[in-house]
Amino acid sequence: MIADSQPGHIDQIKQTNAGVVYRLIDRYGPISRIALSKKAHLAPASITKIVREMLEAHLVQETEFQEAGSRGRPAVGLVVDTPAWHYLSARIGNGEFTLALRDLSSLLVVEEVRPLPVDDPQPLLSRIINEIDAFFIRHQQKLERLTAIAITLPGILNAQKGIVHRMPFYRVSDMPLGEALSARTGLPVYIQHDICAWTMAEALFGASRDLNNVIQVVIDHNVGAGVITGGRLLHSGSSTLVEIGHTQVEPWGKQCYCGNHGCLETVASLESVLELAAQKMQAAPDCLLHQQPLTAASLCDAALAGDPLAKGIVTGVGHHVGRILAIMVNLFNPEKIVIGSPLNRASEILYPAIADCVRRQSLPVYGQHIAIEPTQFYNQGTMPGAALVKDALYNGTLLVKLLQG
Numbered sequence: 001m002i003a004d005s006q007p008g009h010i011d012q013i014k015q016t017n018a019g020v021v022y023r024l025i026d027r028y029g030p031i032s033r034i035a036l037s038k039k040a041h042l043a044p045a046s047i048t049k050i051v052r053e054m055l056e057a058h059l060v061q062e063t064e065f066q067e068a069g070s071r072g073r074p075a076v077g078l079v080v081d082t083p084a085w086h087y088l089s090a091r092i093g094n095g096e097f098t099l100a101l102r103d104l105s106s107l108l109v110v111e112e113v114r115p116l117p118v119d120d121p122q123p124l125l126s127r128i129i130n131e132i133d134a135f136f137i138r139h140q141q142k143l144e145r146l147t148a149i150a151i152t153l154p155g156i157l158n159a160q161k162g163i164v165h166r167m168p169f170y171r172v173s174d175m176p177l178g179e180a181l182s183a184r185t186g187l188p189v190y191i192q193h194d195i196c197a198w199t200m201a202e203a204l205f206g207a208s209r210d211l212n213n214v215i216q217v218v219i220d221h222n223v224g225a226g227v228i229t230g231g232r233l234l235h236s237g238s239s240t241l242v243e244i245g246h247t248q249v250e251p252w253g254k255q256c257y258c259g260n261h262g263c264l265e266t267v268a269s270l271e272s273v274l275e276l277a278a279q280k281m282q283a284a285p286d287c288l289l290h291q292q293p294l295t296a297a298s299l300c301d302a303a304l305a306g307d308p309l310a311k312g313i314v315t316g317v318g319h320h321v322g323r324i325l326a327i328m329v330n331l332f333n334p335e336k337i338v339i340g341s342p343l344n345r346a347s348e349i350l351y352p353a354i355a356d357c358v359r360r361q362s363l364p365v366y367g368q369h370i371a372i373e374p375t376q377f378y379n380q381g382t383m384p385g386a387a388l389v390k391d392a393l394y395n396g397t398l399l400v401k402l403l404q405g
């Protein structure tokens with residue numbers, strides 16, 4: 001590795017310190033400069049300087065508050081100043097594009113879901129750019145200073161370079177999404193795999209908040225996971241994912257799109273679960289699933305109503321996922337497992353099936369007391385994009401750009 005030259009090194013320290021101070025104000029505000037100095041382990045003079053720059057950029061503001069345990073005059077504290085700064089958080093899913101304008105505290109200003117047809121002849125990249133342009137024009141009135149664009153999507157991508165190599169549903173080959181959007185808007189653009197960003201969102205604002213070791217499993221069109229270990233997102237900043245969906249669970253099973261056979265995804269993805277239900281229903285005329293169109297919701301409702309076939313299918317998903325989770329529990333010893341899935345509707349059937357596997361198939365001292373809970377957000381939302389922006393503020397990279405104006 002080549003050592004950083006001195007000026008670059010100082011910039012790096014400034015960026016890190018600014019990120020730390022902003023995170024502490026966001027987390028503990030209103031907070032006094034003295035308390036900030038102690039929590040950040042930075043000299044009061046450094047705090048004064050960083051805070052002055054943030055005040056000038058309208059990223060934080062001063063407010064009077066009563067310090068805990070003090071009966072004296074109100075102290076001057078700092079809080080983040082967010083309404084003046086907006087960013088775009090978007091998600092590309094199967095046939096649709098969700099766009100949201102949020103302020104820097106992640107508060108939603110406006111959100112829209114637009115069709116993004118899979119079979120349109122126009123290149124996906126130009127359609128995305130056009131949709132974003134039109135969104136900004138439609139909401140001009142509400143728009144404050146724009147800081148960044150964050151986009152989450154399924155697929156294989158390089159988050160650093162902003163390149164989407166391949167996507168499910170859409171025909172995409174090495175799409176330079178980050179570069180194109182940045183050239184178009186002049187804004188920093190953050191791109192991340194949706195499950196990875198969703199795991200960050202749960203850790204920052206949701207079900208995994210304040211926990212150091214969590215496994216998040218997504219059972220949806222795709223099956224995947226995210227891991228928080230030692231308080232950090234596993235594989236953070238790389239294009240590597242926790243690909244549990246492509247672990248073999250049935251050696252003689254169906255071929256998966258990855259090339260192998262019997263992957264977890266071929267038995268636990270929403271499509272394969274519904275396909276299995278459709279097959280089994282045919283031999284079960286009394287099955288409740290005949291009464292309405294077959295969807296994840298109707299499958300869950302039938303299972304909750306005690307239909308043996310539906311119950312068996314949801315339990316089967318729990319056992320398949322549970323077997324892989326048991327191995328992951330032995331690797332990461334989490335405090336909690338969070339599940340993001342439309343099958344959460346039948347959590348009282350799904351979770352015990354998962355818990356049962358984890359208890360019986362992992363080290364008892366690790367597996368006994370793990371809480372299994374639903375994620376707070378859902379797959380189609382724009383909170384995962386919000387997490388990318390928050391992360392870029394906390395690590396200082398975006399913050400420094402905003403301070404420089």
Ligand SMILES: [Zn+2]
Pocket residue numbers: 245246247256257258259260263265
């Ligand atoms: Zn596979």
